Amino acid sequence: MAATDYKFEGWLGYDASSVAGNMRWGKFEPKAWEETDVDIKITHCGICGSDLHTLRSGWGATPYPCCVGHEIVGRVVRVGSQVTHLKLGDRAGVGAQADSCQGRDGNCEACTSGMENYCPKRNVGTYGSRHWNGDKSYGGYATYYRGPAYFAIKIPDAISSLEAAPMLCAGVTAYTPLRFHGAGPGKRVGVIGLGGVGHFAVMWAKAMDSDKVVVASRSSSKKEDAIKLGADDFIATAEEPDWEKKRASSLDIIISSVSNSDMPLMKYLSLLRLDGTFVQVGAPDDGLPTIGQFPLIMKRLKITGSLIGSPSDIREMFQLAVDKGVRPWVEAIPMTDANGAIVDMEKGKPRYRYALVNEPEEQGKQGKL
Numbered sequence: 001m002a003a004t005d006y007k008f009e010g011w012l013g014y015d016a017s018s019v020a021g022n023m024r025w026g027k028f029e030p031k032a033w034e035e036t037d038v039d040i041k042i043t044h045c046g047i048c049g050s051d052l053h054t055l056r057s058g059w060g061a062t063p064y065p066c067c068v069g070h071e072i073v074g075r076v077v078r079v080g081s082q083v084t085h086l087k088l089g090d091r092a093g094v095g096a097q098a099d100s101c102q103g104r105d106g107n108c109e110a111c112t113s114g115m116e117n118y119c120p121k122r123n124v125g126t127y128g129s130r131h132w133n134g135d136k137s138y139g140g141y142a143t144y145y146r147g148p149a150y151f152a153i154k155i156p157d158a159i160s161s162l163e164a165a166p167m168l169c170a171g172v173t174a175y176t177p178l179r180f181h182g183a184g185p186g187k188r189v190g191v192i193g194l195g196g197v198g199h200f201a202v203m204w205a206k207a208m209d210s211d212k213v214v215v216a217s218r219s220s221s222k223k224e225d226a227i228k229l230g231a232d233d234f235i236a237t238a239e240e241p242d243w244e245k246k247r248a249s250s251l252d253i254i255i256s257s258v259s260n261s262d263m264p265l266m267k268y269l270s271l272l273r274l275d276g277t278f279v280q281v282g283a284p285d286d287g288l289p290t291i292g293q294f295p296l297i298m299k300r301l302k303i304t305g306s307l308i309g310s311p312s313d314i315r316e317m318f319q320l321a322v323d324k325g326v327r328p329w330v331e332a333i334p335m336t337d338a339n340g341a342i343v344d345m346e347k348g349k350p351r352y353r354y355a356l357v358n359e360p361e362e363q364g365k366q367g368k369l
Contacts, residue, residue: 010142045140046071069140095168099124125341172309197257206230
């Protein structure tokens with residue numbers, strides 16, 4: 001398929017009101033083609049909380065018009081002459097990062113070490129960012145995606161496109177801190193918030209053979225789901241008196257996926273054992289609560305964060321999913337219904353991820369909505 005045989009169209013947000021279901025379908029200009037690039041005909045794109053933060057300019061001014069979506073899966077339809085790991089027809093996925101200084105003169109230490117997600121020189125987001133050539137990046141609520149092939153990952157045959165999509169951001173966001181901080185035999189893991197990222201954290205922690213997995217949420221409404229996902233215990237923080245005292249010093253690692261600033265952070269820290277680690281991966285618009293010093297001092301606790309994953313992290317994660325049969329809870333939504341889906345996402349309706357699907361018969365119809 002030649003480059004002129006298809007158009008780049010998608011759902012575009014033009015201002016902060018777009019998060020209320022006001023995106024508009026339209027054409028956009030992808031980055032100028034380079035021989036290190038790949039074009040992907042999008043079949044699936046997961047909906048991520050980051051999409052909502054960006055649409056409403058929650059993390060800073062968004063460069064409108066913006067086409068969000070960074071859990072992209074589809075078929076490769078064009079491959080640059082310098083690309084060796086993908087070929088026409090391959091199923092490939094792109095997560096939250098589109099480029100870094102990898103492969104360029106003067107690589108940074110992070111990229112040289114295979115941690116491209118921490119590149120300090122130019123960490124190009126899949127949407128709402130600028131490529132090295134200055135062109136704007138556009139995401140996956142669209143018909144096609146173009147970007148550097150290095151950050152496009154071949155999808156294993158054993159993982160469906162629907163299931164692969166949410167793994168590319170939510171999945172790897174939960175996977176990398178668990179792996180880095182040693183989740184596995186002999187470790188007890190806590191998961192704060194059972195959403196898109198949180199439900200992955202439960203499944204990865206179990207797949208890594210952690211001794212125990214405990215989920216904390218405000219109410220008991222998700223307890224049954226948590227147990228089905230593999231959790232061994234559940235804390236309903238708004239319903240169970242003195243939960244932090246009953247379970248004090250019981251966990252080694254906590255992954256917090258919540259994105260609100262009123263979480264009881266000090267109580268969560270009390271759940272950690274000596275030398276325990278609290279990892280924040282959720283990013284509230286208004287920041288985190290105030291932290292008291294004594295829990296850190298008395299138990300030598302570590303509070304840290306984690307940012308998505310590198311291409312090698314994503315490949316490792318996919319292999320774990322294949323080896324252990326990890327299957328996310330994801331619901332397919334027609335691409336035509338993207339506006340309604342993000343409204344539902346804002347209301348917390350997904351259990352636990354949505355993925356937009358470009359059905360063949362729907363191609364070309366979106367512009368009429």
